[in-house]
Amino acid sequence: MGLSKNRSLWNLVIGQSISELGNQFGYIALIAVIYEQTSNFMNVGVLLIIKATIRIVVSPGAGFISDRISSRHMLIGSDLIRFMLTISILFIHNTYIIYIIVALITMAEVCFTPAFAVYLTQTVEDHELLKANAFYAFSTDLMTVIGPALAGVTISIIGTRWGLIGDSLTFGIAALFMFFISSKEKVEDIKLQGSKMTISDLNGHIIVILILGVLLMLYGGAANVLMMPMAQYLSDDFERTLGVLFSCIGTGFLIGSFLVLKSGFSVFQMEKGISLSMVLFALVSLGFTFGNSIIFVGVFCLVNGIANSLFSINSNTLLMKSSRPDIRGMITGLDNALSNGASIMSMSLGSLLLAYTSYQNIFKGLMLFPILGFSLMILIKKLGNNPSF
Template sequence: MNHNKQVEKASLMRNKPYLYLISSQVVSSLGDWLDMLAIMALVALKWEASPIAMAGVGLCLLGPMAVVSPVAGILADKYDRKKLMILSDVIRCLVVIGFVFSTALWQIYTLLIIKSIFAALFIPAKNGKLKEIVPESQMQSAMAISGVVDNGSKIVGPLISGLLVSLVGIQWSFYLDAASFVLSAILLFGVPKTINETFVNDSGIPKEKETMISQLKDGLTVLRQIPFLSAGLMVFSVALLVIQIADTQLMVLLRQIDGDPTEIVGYGIAANGIGMLIMSIILSKKKIQSTAIYIGLGSAVVGLCFAGMVLLVPLSIVMTTILTPLLFFIAGLAAAAIIIPFQITAQKGTPVQYTGRVFGTISSVTTLASLIGMVSGGVIAEIFGVNMAFVLSGGLLVIVGIVVLIKRSKLESRVNLAESDRGLQGKASG
């Protein structure tokens, strides 16, 4: 068994298109975290934005994805995914440069909306391309490595960004982020283009002649045919909704401490990335027997960490600097336990020709949940205070986790994953 896993991993590492794709993800993910902390520092600290205004940042970043993601998924199934990813990188590079010259909140909002639209285009195209170039037998390893990349960037990105913001100013984080998108686009030239082939649906209608509405229905239909994925998406979305009640208010919460919270947030996000990285590595070597257990325990632990953040505010700056990364580290372990198993379930259960549509639908549903959480968090923090937002978010996450664990047997009795088709995008499934 161990020998087979080593051979499988070695084979994956010899897959040149995959290596180009994952390398592009490395630099792009790193760049995203470089500008995220800079935006938080600019809006929350330099411009002293209110909780509602901070929620607006999150809304502009994720809101368009709820609307655009299903359409982006269709485009990712219909057109060359490689070209779509390169276009997305180029546009986002220009947008990030625009942050440097922004002087008002509405300008930041506008640029974030544009960036969100093209990020929504990139995600299903990347997931579809991954399905094209990686065999089913190596998919779990590929997804785990992808998780390691995403979470590893959270370690390096915030540390570099925090250092740059403190030493040379906010704009350098934006310049580095723009450069990362350029490098990502260059690396994508090493990925083969998508081979489009006409295939038919169950009624014998060529897919290329189907309407956009019918293609959107395809994504929902596939999700309904995978019972546990449908249930998992519902639970996953609820967890994201509750997490976002507090997540966008972090800088507002730490604004109460003595001193500049920018570095503390940077250390915290880096520690969170370390925790997620460690859990991603663990899950890459371990067969996941129960997705529900991971999601339930992960939700409860993240909730306890959120509620615990409120206790750090009255402490000295030294204690806050030490304990904040510790809580973020534990939360990172738990968050990865929620995200990675669900992603693996989705990738394994989705036929290749529907990957773009299914992931576009998943992205739309989870983004909508996040948006509701952001709005709720801003309103709660504005009316009852930011401390209450964290306590409420933490308590609700604990409840979600407990309910999932109690209902685990019922959830897992619905496991009936459809066998994933193999081959390139557009191939008929036999």
């Protein structure tokens, strides 16, 4: 059965896309709620720190759970929990209680990710996994591009209260789509026995991909911070320029997922796609270092988005194909925890270095990470005859 006729896949991806739209609405709405109550951006910063910390701490445990219970039930539960918790914020006027609710919402969001990854591998054949990941990435990236703008406009017109209601409704609708995905999961006997992941399960391919994810986040975390001084350097209209640059990155994400899904060229797929992404990241660093016009830098922002998409889709596919079916959730959770930790460390370091040097010099240093990544991809080819590679 092809992807176009796989009803479970369509329900799964549509439900996930609506859930992602809810994440984008929630991000904007929660920032608005906290600022309206406190009039202090420091409290907004606390909100972001809570979300980031929860992602790092909870991800491994969420992956462990997703390998031991029904992924379908976990997906539905995650959306229903977020639906109820988001609605509850309407009746809460204590900032600290809202922080607790946000922590619980983020936990449910974190549990959704490995459950989705596990179920995706169960609803498509192995040879369809790459295109299924690209299809999922395209729909998610589309929500990431239009979600914040839609949320911002909606909240500015009808207010924060209705923005939260809209946010909660997206999770309710997503849960409905998840309800209609197939309940016949390919549950392995070893999964029912509650197998444990050991160090020996982390084969060379998995370790290399996890390291690549960390390298990318060390690059990307700092790069996101450096976008702000770069926008300020390029134009006096800082906010508009920053918006244009991030829009270019978002558009690049869509192009990258489309290339994997529809182009048919092997250079965009699997290990070749990852290697190409590392080359593109190095070129982007050069472009950001020497770019002195919005158009020039915008083009490299587009390339940056394409590189991110190529890496994400292909690394997720290789990670799943290299993992035992009964530990795929744990591997996904471990990957998320390591990547989020690296991203936070990189953002902190990037902010610190800006006090001592220019963003151009920092981008020159960031070029080291994709170069190391490309070197690791060469190592992958020498690890053995894994059919996934």
